[in-house]
Amino acid sequence: MMYQYILDLLPYKSSFRFVDEISYLDKDRVVGHYTLKEDAFFYEDHFPGNPVTPGAILTEIMAQIGLVVLGIYLVVGPEDAARPEAGDNPAFPLFTSVEVSFDQMVLPGQKITVISQKEYFRFGKLKCRVEMQDAAGNRIAKGVFSGIIKTISK
Amino acid sequence: MDRRTILEELKKVLYPYTENKELLQHITDDTNLVKDLKINSANLVDIIIDAEAKYNIEIDFDSAEKIITVGNCIDAIAEKIK
Numbered sequence: 001m002m003y004q005y006i007l008d009l010l011p012y013k014s015s016f017r018f019v020d021e022i023s024y025l026d027k028d029r030v031v032g033h034y035t036l037k038e039d040a041f042f043y044e045d046h047f048p049g050n051p052v053t054p055g056a057i058l059t060e061i062m063a064q065i066g067l068v069v070l071g072i073y074l075v076v077g078p079e080d081a082a083r084p085e086a087g088d089n090p091a092f093p094l095f096t097s098v099e100v101s102f103d104q105m106v107l108p109g110q111k112i113t114v115i116s117q118k119e120y121f122r123f124g125k126l127k128c129r130v131e132m133q134d135a136a137g138n139r140i141a142k143g144v145f146s147g148i149i150k151t152i153s154k
Numbered sequence: 155m156d157r158r159t160i161l162e163e164l165k166k167v168l169y170p171y172t173e174n175k176e177l178l179q180h181i182t183d184d185t186n187l188v189k190d191l192k193i194n195s196a197n198l199v200d201i202i203i204d205a206e207a208k209y210n211i212e213i214d215f216d217s218a219e220k221i222i223t224v225g226n227c228i229d230a231i232a233e234k235i236k
Contacts (some may be wrong), residue, residue, distance in 0.1 A: 096196035123218050125199040148196060 005079050006103045009072050010064070011091050015041055018061040023074055028118045032065035035111040043108055053106040056139055058132060059098060066116030071149035075119050079148035092150045096125070100143030104134065111135050116145075124148050155235060160228045167204050175176045183225030201227075209235055 003022040010019060024031035036053055043051035072091050106112060112132055119127040125148050132140040165178045171193050176190075187193045188208055193201070198221060202213050205227070211234035220226050 077207055096194065120203065122203065123199050123215060128216075146196060 004080050018064045029069045030116045032114050038108040051108050063131045065114035066128050067147045071126045094148045097146045102141045104140045181224050185224040
C-alpha cells in the first residue's frame with residue numbers, strides 16, 4: 001500500500017484510528033480516506049436508535065488525516081529518504097486549534113475523503129485548510145486546523 | 155525605528171491574539187506573552203509570521219525560541235530591521 005510507512009507511524013490504536021488509506025501525499029497536500037465502522041463505539045449512544053457520527057469524531061478524522069499524517073510526513077520525509085530511526089520515535093501530536101463547519105451528516109458505514117492543504121509549517125506548528133467530502137465529492141465539512149507534532153525519544 | 159515605535163506597532167500584531175484587549179494598553183518589555191496576556195502558546199508562531207509580513211523580515215528558529223516577553227519580541231524585530 002502507498003505510504004504504508006506513514007500509516008505505521010500513526011500513534012493511534014484500533015477504535016481511535018481514523019485513517020484507512022492515503023491516496024496522495026506531498027509536502028503541501030494530503031488526500032486520505034476512512035470508512036466509518038458500523039460497530040464504532042460512539043454509535044450506540046449517539047444517538048440511541050439513531051446512529052449519527054458525532055461532529056467531534058468528524059473533526060478528529062479531519063485532524064488525523066489533515067494534520068497528523070501530513071505532519072509526520074513533514075517530520076520524517078519521503079520513504080526513500082525517511083530517517084531510519086523515525087520508527088523508534090513515535091509521533092505525539094498536539095491539537096492546538098480548530099474552526100470547522102458541517103454541511104452534512106455522516107452515517108455508519110459511509111466512506112469519506114479528507115483533503116488538506118498546508119498553509120504553513122513553521123517552528124513545529126502545522127496549519128492547514130481541511131475539507132471532508134462524501135463518495136460523490138460533495139462537501140461534508142471544512143475548516144482550519146492547527147497542531148504541533150512532537151516526537152518522543154524512547 | 156526605535157523600540158517605542160516597534161512597541162506601538164507590535165500592539166496591533168498582538169491584538170487579534172489577545173482576549174483581553176485592555177491589557178495591551180499597559181504592556182512593557184517585561185510583559186510575558188503567555189502568562190500575562192494569556193496568549194495561546196501555539197499562536198506565538200502566528201504572531202511571528204504576522205510580524206514577519208508586517209516588517210518584511212524573516213525570524214529564524216533561534217530568535218523565535220527566545221520570544222517569551224514583549225521585550226524579546228521587540229529585540230527579534232529590531233535586530234532584523236536595523
